Every structure is written in C-alpha cells, then in structure tokens.
Amino acid sequence: MAGQFLQRLMSLSLTLLAATIVIFVVLNIVPGDPATFMMGLNADPQALAQLRQELGLDLPAWQRYLEWLGGLATGDLGTSYTYRVPVVELIGERLSVSLPLTLMATALSLLVALPAGIVAAARRGKLTDAAIVGATQLGVAVPNFWFALILVFVFATTLHWFSAGGFPGWDEGVGPALQALVLPAIALALPQAAILTRVTRSALIETLGEDFIRTARAKGLSESQTLRRHAMRNALIPVLTILGLQFTFLLAGGIIVENVFYLPGLGRLVLQAITQRDLIVVQGVVIVLVAAAIAVTFLVEIAYMLADPRIRTGRT
C-alpha cells in the first residue's frame, strides 16, 4: 500500500508541475502588457521601463517561470500588480469567503442528496423514485446563476429575508456573514445535490443487487439494517469520488455565483484580475485551485484505499 501511495503522490506532483507550465505559458501569450495597462497608453517610456523592471517583466520568460516556481515552493506567489499586496494575502482574504461558501454548499448538497438517493433506491420503480429522479433531471438542467437570480428575486427582493448581495465581512459577526452566504450556497448546491442524488441512488441500486445483500437479508436483517450496515458502506465509494470532484468544482464554480451576489471571493478576484491584466494574481489563483483539485483527488484515493480492502491489497 505504501508503494501505491508513493507512486500516486509522484504522479500527482508531476501533474501539478505540468499544470504550472500550462498556466504560465497560457498567461504569457496574453496580449497586452500589464505595465502599459497600469500606466495608460500615453505613459512616459522611461517610467514604463522602470515599472517593467520593478515588476520583473523585463526578465526572459523562462527566468520569470523559474522565479515563480521557486516562490511557489516557499509559499510566495509574488505581489499583485494592481493591489500592491502579496498574492498569498489576497487569496487568503478571498478564501475566507469562498471556502465557507464551498463548505456550506457541499454540506447542503449532502444533506439533500444522501436521504433523497437512499429513499429513491429503496423505493426503486415506485412513484417516489420517479419523482426524485425527475427532480434531479431538473436540478442538473438549471444553470446555477439563473437559480441564483430567482433566489434573489424571491427571498431578497420580494420577501426581504436575505440581502440581495454583498458580504459584511467576518468582523461584523458570524451570523450576518453566514446569512450573506445562505442564498449563494443554495444556488451552488442545487446542481451538485442533483448529481449526488443520482450517484447515491444508482450506487445503492447496484449494491442492493449483490449476493452479500441477499445473504444479509437471508440471515434475517431488516431492510433498514441491510441498507445501513451493508449497502450504504459499499455504495459510498462512488459517492465519495463525486463529492471529491465536486468540491473543487464548487470552489471554482463559485466564480459565476459570486458574481451574481457580488461576493468578494476567489471567483470575483480572478475575474477582476483578468480584466485588470493582473496576471500574477490570475496565475496564483489558478494554481491554488488546481493544487486543491489535485490534493482532493489524492485524498479521495486514500479514502478509497481505507474504505475498500480490495483496492488496499490490489486484489479484485
């Protein structure tokens, strides 16, 4: 198992390294010079040259890449061209909005999806199952930013239960901050809950057809005991996988929803940085999100190994 673990760790580290190259190359063919953008088209050439030197833009691309990579290894993502603060600080600040939002959306989607998936599987082919499956079809088809607009219209503009957007900050207290995240989290969670319900349902249905379930029933276990003790544990593997994939999707998927609600999260930061040609910030946010995606994949794989002895021992 240790060998497998190390092999996977190596392979994912290489993926991360390749990702740094892709990000750097993509962003360095971007048209428009950040220094010109910051100083305007009519800037004095001497001042422009000085700024380029200050920002390190006069160095050759490979040298800038190596410097960025070296910085990454020590946790230094450079300094934002426009905000003039370390990128790490900016990302940390924005993560304090995006991360709780993602966690809330994940929790919400689990809260809805697990019971719905279990009920649908247990009542397969019945009306309840058809209704749940129908609802998930609709849930997957609704764009989350449209659902967000509807939530704002109903719960903010009409009922005045929540604010239509903005974030008061954690300094104002946990209550108001969490309240500002409720509608965005619901909007983000909807499609995820629908996908997760479908995965839970089909994984459970597949497991319920296995021989060991028949054995469990034959030895006299009740339906709920069979579901809880035997079926659910086995069905958890695909559910875990999708949940892991969703986490980073949610973290990045917030880009659009954060815009609907004017939340100062990572998504808005990256969109603003793109329009301001603050490439060092874009680079930083993207690599953090990719690293998060890779880390989550790795954690899910470890969870597999722990959950499924067949994967742990390499036997099927």
Place this chain on the structure above:
Amino acid sequence: MTTQAARRRSNLTPGFCVGVVLTALIALLAGVSFLWTPYDPTLILIESRLLPPSSAHWFGTDHFGRDVFSMILQGARNSIAVALIAVGIGLLIGIPLGLWAAARRGWVDEIVMRSNDLVFAFPALLLAILITAVAGPSAVNAILAIGIFNVPVFARLARGGALSLWTRDFVLAARVAGKGSFAISREHILPNIANVLIVQGTIQFALGILAEAALSYVGLGTQPPSPSWGRMLAESQTFFALAPWLALFPGMAIVATVLGLNLLGDGLRDLLDPKTRVER
C-alpha cells in the same frame, strides 16, 4: 412484432419521449430563426422598452425595446452552434486519441492518459474563462475553450471501451487475418463503442449549452449584437425586480434545452445499452 422490436418499444420511456420532443422543438426554433423571427432581435426601440409579455411581444421586451422572443430564437441558434461544434472538437480529436492509446498501449497510452489527467486537474469553467480572457471574448474562443474539455472525455471513453474489445475473439480474428491496428480500430472497435460515444455526446452537448451560457453571462462568450441566452440573463439582472420576464424566459430556454438533451441521452442509453435494457 419481433422480440427485439417489442423490447425496444418497452424502452421508450416517458422521459425519453419528453427528451425527443424538447430537443426537436428547440432545434426547430433555432432552425426557424434562420428564416423568420417576429422582430429583428437587434432592433432597438426605446419607446417600447420593458414591455411585459403581450400578444404583440410574446415574451415582452428588454431595456432597449428589443423583442425577447426574437432574441431567444436567435440565441438558440448561437448556443446550439457553440455547444455542437465544441462536441465535434471533442469527438474528432478525442476518439482517435483514445483509439490510438488503446491500440498502441505503452508510451502512447501513457502520454495520452497523463495529458487527460492534466486537463481534468483544471476546474473546467476556470480554464474556459482563462482561455477566453487570453484569446479575447468571442463565440469562436468559447467553442475552443469548451471543446478542449470534451477531448479528454471522449479520449478516455473511447480508450476504455476499446481496451476491453482488443482482447475479444473477433478482434483477434481480424488480427490473424492480417489487419493493422488502424483498420481494426476503424472497422471493428469504433462501431462497437459508437453507442456509448453517442450517449456521452448528448450529455456533453447539454454541458456545452450550460458552459456557453455561463461564459456569455460573464461577458466572455457570444458578443453583442448577436443575442445569447447567457448574456440576456446578465443584462436582466439590473431590471429583474422591474421586469422579471427578462430573466425568466432565457433561463427557461436553457433549462428546456439541457433537460431535453439529458433526457434524450438517458433514453438513448437505455435503448442502446444491453445491460440496462428492460427485459419482458
């Protein structure tokens, strides 16, 4: 009636029928927009701005007085074109790559699969935003940005399906008969995995519609004056309290299209996949 025909008929679930009808309806509306729209969707008439739905303007008008129904008709064609070409890119590049990886194994397989892993490591929407931001916001760049993500999806699917087929007797027979990897992949492997690829194609098509809408919503997709569902939603945001129909109809168009395609995909899978086929 043959047993097979009866079996197929039993798989024509209500969901599949709804999927076919919705997809056909949207395709028809998009087709009609080439020949006719009630009004010119780019015609600005300030005096008739923000009119609620009526017999003159079925879906009302927007803040520039443009007819929302006409915009949705033309938006359908833009969304469908972007998503369809993006799926085409995935199919045309992904399938040969997947088949090649399965036929050659070794380093080819390793390189193809690791490149796939790399693309999958990027949150899809984020890279699409990056690409369109770098290359400039336009429908063509949106197609490329969405298409890139379809490549590994089809490559992986084609490889997986092909790998299991390469060990089958009929493939061995073809090899013994002296056929090369390319001919075997084209004549024996591809027809056998076509069903799975078609089903995935409809799903990726639906995802493409959602991705195009999202990119247009943040201003990186189809550009004005060409109407797009995503941008209509973005523009509606300011007037939502005053004119909710501005957000309602484009959103419903997206939901109907995606729902139709997903139901169609699920229905096709039931129809084509022997494992999920209902036995009577």
